[in-house]
Amino acid sequence: MTDERSADSPPAPNGWERAERMREVLAVVVLSVTAILTAWCGFEASKWGGAMSIEFSQASAARIQAADYASTARDNQAVDLSIYELWVQARATGDTSLAEYVEARLTPEFAVAFEDWQAGGEALRSPFAEPSYVPEGTADAEDESARADALFAKALESNQRGDDYALLTVLFALVLFFVAVSERTRMHWSGWFLLGLGIVVAAVGVVILVTFPILV
Template structure:
């Protein structure tokens, strides 16, 4: 057989091998991207659930603090009325009924000369539930941000799935009964797109 014929039969075999390897690799990577997209989707759902739960807790504690403030306002109003009426014994009796959180602020207000601002504007006044409400609200915001980030990561993997599907398409086109130069072009494009996809894939976080 002439030497030229030998080269003519060898080249398609090499392209076939490259195409098979490329198809196999892209199939695995496509499955991997689908798996990762699913995992990050699960993480998104969990984070959204945790954010919702934390938001409910924050609302509950905020309601507790609001009720505490309302109670303190009512008792304080009674104390003011007793003091204004000169009923010191009644005022002292009411003071004994102050809640601990309000008592701290009331004492601080008294130590500063009992100015017109009142005990409720004191930094020491922190009704029960205020701190917890702030903590749970911050946790809800954090988990919501995590959910959005996980959602974006899942979308990124889904986009890579489309990219690798394009590689499969180009590789399949290179195997069609077309001109040799067209086959090489399709296969070359498939290799370039696949390499770009792999490089991008290496930058993505992995969830097992």
């Protein structure tokens, strides 16, 4: 009975066959993990690309808003200039009543600069040269311009992060190539060499991957 069972059972694999089976199992594991990592990198590259598009759109909108505020500031400055010209004419002709009437109707922003100009002995050519003169809309234009610059810089950063993830997919594709070729080679040592090379490249890719920010 014992001899018949021994004759029917398959022969025990030798060391070379066990090594080959181990290499095949390891190759399957590396391929599976690399495929998941490649898909994850593609997902992140897509997410960062979407964030970049949104931030570029927001930066463009902020630029338009800044231009609107700057236009408002120029319009207000034109109004102040017209009022100031009328005041200069009244003063030149000695029309004190008209000069006082104009002064009472200065815009708040120009009134501050006008008072500073007179307090300084009218040393500057006009109140418009006073640092305190800031037409309405100027501060808002500067704020929106700074916001647009920040959004544009953020969009460039998101673009770079998306590119980094895209490049990492190329690295993992190289891993898939090495492991796939290792399964097709007939030489025992070359199969292990290619598999080991794929594992090393995959390890490098994972180390790089963990340093990247995640956007979900």
